[in-house]
Amino acid sequence: MSKVTVPPAVKRLLYVFYGLAACLVLADWLIHRHVSHPAESVFAFYPLFGFVACVLLVFAAAAMRRIVMRPPAYYEGAEPADEKSEDVAFSESDDVDGQILEGEAQNRRVDPSPGEDGP
Amino acid sequence: MMESQIILASLDWIAQFRVLAVVPPAVLYFLAALLVLWSGHRVGRVVMLLMPVLGMFQLAAMFAIKPNVTLSLLDMSLVVLRVDSLSLLFALLFNIAALIGVIYALHVRDRLQSVSAMCYVGSALGAVFAGDLLTLFIFWELLALSSVGFIWARRRPESMAAGMRYLLVQIVSGLLLLAGALYLYEQTGSLVFNHIGLDGPAGWLILVAFGIKCGFPMFHGWITEAYPAATEAGAVFMAAITTKVAVYALARGFQGEELLVYVGVTMTCFPIFYAVIENDLRRVLAYSMINQLGFMVCGIGVGTTLAVNGAIAHAFNDVIFKGLLFMSMGAVLLQTGRINASELGGLYRTMPKTTVLCIVGAMSISAFPLFSGFVSKAMIVTAVLEEHYEWVWLALLFASAGVFHHAGIKIPYFAFFAHDSGLRPTEPPTNMLIAMTISAVLCIGIGVFPLVLYQMLPFDMVYSPYDATHVLAQLQLLWFSALAFAWLNLRGWYPPEIRSVNLDVDWLFRKLVPGVVSVTMPHLGRIGEHLTFGIGQGLQRMGGFLARGLVVLVGQATSIRLMAMYLVIVLMLYLFLDGLMMLVG
Structure with a gap:
């Protein structure tokens, strides 16, 4: 998979975001923290922990998909076909890995538009 | 100084509402549910908005008076209103959640959801003020029955099935609670709901009952199934209450x-x-x-x-x-x-x-x-x-x-x-x-x-x-x-x-059990029929035992465990068979 292209406005926001991240790490020097666990006194413990934990979380979850992922109509298999109406067409282009599931994608019903009136 | 004087003065004033403070909040909410049921959309809306406000006022009165209301049933005394800081805080929380939920759902013209909401919040308040395990059990089950309306209100074929599965899980939780409570009664002669601990089987039964409602690992399937299946407003109510009642119960008992x-x-x-x-x-x-x-x-x-x-x-x-x-x-x-x-x-x-x-x-x-x-x-x-x-x-x-x-x-x-x-x-x-x-x-x-x-x-x-x-x-x-x-x-x-x-985990009861049943049933054929017939007869006989058990119970309290076991086994079997039929059919 390739890198995602980012519009310039978002890019500027990202630089601010990176800058603040750097400041937070540097604050470890400026603020004397009173630690209650030896691990906390390691430099940049919390930033490293947060980053690594989340990357591992996402990779583990993506790997988990290989085992637990099923088509969307998996539990509806036994239902008679007339229960389902045609889905409103919408873009599925973002579903990079979704090709195997496209067959089932049309089976799901869209919410009937709720018949309420405003207050 | 000023502030505390004002608070004391207002507490004195609120303390006049003694009558309001001794009515269980659940009763008020159930009355509100009746009103909503029999009135039109406009009146119903006003009732639903006023109820949580009245509920919060009532809590203030309770805070000032700290009443303790006990009813007697047979030889047991049921504490329907035990007021302390823990129950008051959760009651306040549920009233706030009710108010926010009602405002969120003001535009919804659906009597099923409105009545469910009032009954549901009422049951939750009943549960947090329950001073004994039997009262807790009653409201525990009412909580399940009243909230399934939020799932069924979506009125789709799949929400019917999702609601039944939700109900099944919640009722089993209640039955375990009942079994544990009666076991505890047999051991200690008291149904008071305080610290329970894990010293005996009773404690374990009750812990599992609480654990199911609290979404312990392996019992969490209903949370991820029921909330997405509920209506927009229903999910808001459900997310606020059921699991928090369980947290309250755990904080009290374990x-x-x-x-x-x-x-x-x-x-x-x-x-x-x-x-x-x-x-x-x-x-x-x-x-x-x-x-x-x-x-x-x-x-x-x-x-x-x-x-x-x-x-x-x-x-x-x-x-x-x-x-x-x-x-x-x-x-x-x-x-x-x-x-x-x-x-x-x-x-x-x-x-x-x-x-x-x-x-x-x-x-x-x-x-x-x-x-x-x-x-x-x-x-x-x-x-x-x-x-x-x-x-x-x-x-x-x-x-x-x-x-x-x-x-x-x-x-x-x-x-x-x-x-x-x-x-x-x-x-x-x-x-x-x-x-x-x-x-x-x-x-x-x-x-x-x-x-x-x-x-x-x-x-x-x-x-x-x-x-x-x-x-x-x-x-x-x-x-x-x-x-x-x-x-x-x-x-x-x-x-x-x-x-x-x-x-x-929901795979277990949505795929594995029905799968096993549908694969084995045709092969078993006549055996299956015999089995069903046998179970039916067994149930009948057990009903007879149950009736005798009831007679014994009224006569003497010692056989209460026997009675509890009959009751639980019969109900469990019934539920299991019912669930099986539903899954297969």
Whole structure:
């Protein structure tokens, strides 16, 4: 998979975001923290922990998909076909890995538009 | 000085309403439900709005008088109103949740949902004021019966089945509670609901009963199935109440049981993996609810003053911020008819207010400093470290980073930003925006002035969440968790949102059991028929035993365990067969 292209406005926001991240790490020097666990006194413990934990979380979850992922109509298999109406067409282009599931994608019903009136 | 005088004076004034203070709040709510049932939309609306306000006023009267109301039934005395700081705090919480929920649902013209809401909140209040286990059991089951209306109100074929499965799980939880309660009665001669502990089988039965409602690992399937299946407003009510009643019950009965520390920490960690790959955003919230419940269960398990206070404070905050998140996703569902992340995106253009409100909820659940989640989660994490549960502490840190990742960023990002879905929905009805705004103000208010919440907690403590060390640590943890999200997204490594079902424990009773039955039944053929016939006859005979058991019970209390066992076995068998028939048919 390739890198995602980012519009310039978002890019500027990202630089601010990176800058603040750097400041937070540097604050470890400026603020004397009173630690209650030896691990906390390691430099940049919390930033490293947060980053690594989340990357591992996402990779583990993506790997988990290989085992637990099923088509969307998996539990509806036994239902008679007339229960389902045609889905409103919408873009599925973002579903990079979704090709195997496209067959089932049309089976799901869209919410009937709720018949309420405003207050 | 001035303030305390004013408070004392107003307490004196409220103390005049003695009659109001001794009526169980559940009764008031059930009356309101009757009124709503028999009146039109306009009157019903007013009744529903006034009820939580009256409920809060009643709590003030109870606070001033501290009544204790006991009814006698046969030889037992049932405490229907036990008022202490723990029950008062949860009652206040449920009244607040009811008020916000009612405002959110003001536009809904659906008597089923309105009546369900009143009965449901009433049952929850009945449960938290119950001073004995039998009263608790009654309201425990009413809680299940009244909330299934929120699922059925969606009126789709699949919501019927989802509702039945939900009911099945909840009723089994109640039956275990009943069995445990009667067992305990046999052992100790008392049904009083105080600390129970895990000394005997009774304690274990009751723990499993509470655990089912609290979403312990392997019992959590109903949470992730029922909440996404409920209506927009129904999910808001359900998310606020059922599991929090269970947290209340655990805090009352199993404080300081070390097992709960490990159960809790498991609950904080495993759902976040599912949440990352889940497409239905309300199911993502259901997973993150299990994660938040894990923090509370962990706090109750640690059992120190700070930890239990933290768990209760977190339950309070969770009702409000999780409610806010469910409300914002309900608004998205109502306005677009969609809730899957793969079909949403870019909604901030036309729903800016909902976007901001959702982000406030997301910051709160992620425990950002100055938001409500921070001031309560900090207490639990600090208490865990104080008691030297080092690995548990690391796991909680991991879960804290993870919850920001999947609930704090994923929910607002995929719904309101990410790629443009092309959808241009309008903002939801004003009443929904008002309800969300109230929640958002509470989230920030509690985050900025935590003492308001701390003063209401059951135990005295000295704690301040805002010291430089802790704020910096939390900011670093969250910021770099966000950095990981940004980095993975920019690299294109973030798992794409895919329309799919992810297997979880519900697979066991949605696929495995029906599968086994449908494979074996044709082969067994006549044997199956005989079996069914036999079970039917057995049930009949057991009914006879049951009747005799009842006679014995009235005559002498010693055979109560026998009676309880009959009752539980018959009901369980009935439920099991019923469930089996439903799954097969």
